[in-house]
Amino acid sequence: MTVNARPYLEARAQKGLWASSKFMVLRRISQVAFLALFLSGPLFGIWIAKGTLASSMTLGVLPLTDPFIVLQSLAARHWPEALSATGAAIVLVGYLVFGGRTYCSWVCPVNPVTDLAAWLRRRLGITFTAKIRPELRLYFVGAVLAASMLSGSVAWELINPVTALHRALVFGVWFGAGGAVAIFLFDLLVAKHGWCGHLCPVGAFYGQIGRVALLRVTADNRAACNDCMDCFAVCPEPQVISPALKGERTGAGPVITAGDCTVCGACIDVCSKQVFHLGLRSRNAAHPLPSTTAPAPAARVISSQPAVLERDLS
Amino acid sequence: MSDSAKGIPRDPRRRKALQDMTRLGGGAAVAATMLTAFGVSSRARPAQALRPPGALPERDFLAACVRCGLCVRDCPYDTLRLSDWADGPAVGTPFFVARNVPCEMCDNIPCVKACPTGALDHALTDIAKAKMGVAVITSRETCLNLQGLRCDVCYRVCPAIDKAITLELSHNARTTKHAIFEPVVHAEYCTGCGKCEKSCVLTDAAIKVLPIEIAALKQDEHYKRGWEEKKKAGGALVDAPLKLPVRRPEAGGFP
Incomplete structure (x- = not known):
């Protein structure tokens, strides 16, 4: 498999710098903003959000709690107070609307770390990757809940590098950041998208919300696809693209319905043909207007594609 | 789908799926085992690490605390x-070391109010009833008061002075003409705030706050205190002893 080391160049040349990096920039702003909400208090004495991503209180009125952690607590046979139960419900509803794993790409502090590793991987031409099944993380969700039940503790939080990094940044407990360093090296040298794409049970949990979440990426302009494969090169979950992008031959709609999609928008940025857009799950008619008038040559290209796709995804 | 030589239809995808499930399930089982072991071992904590007021017993605390830091x-x-x-x-959980910074026992207990999960029990509304630990004179050999000197610092700083710590007088057998003012902790009133440990003038504190699990404080169920049982029952639990006739040579007793 040859991967384009600089997949964004074509999009930048055709759409300009902003349109080809918009989502990346917005995501970085979002990630920094979420961190700033927690840091303004300890740094400048202006308290907006207290706590961590595990559970927080914003402006003294809005409780937010990670539902996966509450689930572990329940497995460990602790019935949570109303405050954290309310917080978990708010987060759950929020991600049911805003896309499930949007947590991973827009909020999680580990994301810049793994994005950097993926970018370095492309630029350095590192193609070696350990083969790990992406489903493993779902099994890990089960393992975490089982361990919580058996040990009677919120088990994943004992080692969770995601909240550990957040605690390190917000509370200055620095050893916690060690996990993030390990993830960076793992993603760079051992497995492509190794952590977020294969192992992290937190992302896998939010992925289950993503299976029904409203906000999605849609390949609504898929008729314009020229099979440059750049979206596959930049997507952290490349297995989610083809069912939608190449769905015309199976009668599938253009919306990326897979829960694994983090709605990061990298495919939207990188596509020089503007195939992808943000959209709603409900807009998933198999034959939207543009594709019904798709010219014959595009259809020919699509039919020649499967061999390449399967090789790429294996 | 293809038929094998014996004519049994076999789907190669089925075999692959089963293989995958076994492999992934095996990996997950290993992960679960290691995580469980780690979870159990995380119950151990150093004796000087005290939990905030209202903290559930350590095992329940670890099931409830989400490591959010709101109490902090x-x-x-x-x-x-x-x-x-x-x-x-356990990583990310709140604690304090009394010798460094003791608990100031705020009247409104803000840490407990901040806890979203109930790992710090919201039923605790009177800080005087907190049980963060219990103070113990761990070194009778070095405690100045027990050497017959008058230090009294632990007694003076105790927020529950004369209740949680009292000074008990006894004869100083070494000098034969002085008294020993022994500081005695009464666990019933001690909140484990750690003021005494913090202010002990010795390089190594002679009085230390220990977590309840270490200090015990729980009487075995099978030891019944006769005087308490008698009070509860409102009278003697056994029949009064038999009145036996006095068998003495003379009724008048000894001279």
């Missing part, structure tokens, strides 16, 4: 800290 944020005296890898208690 609302502690006005920076007593509470979140545990880092090298600190000892």
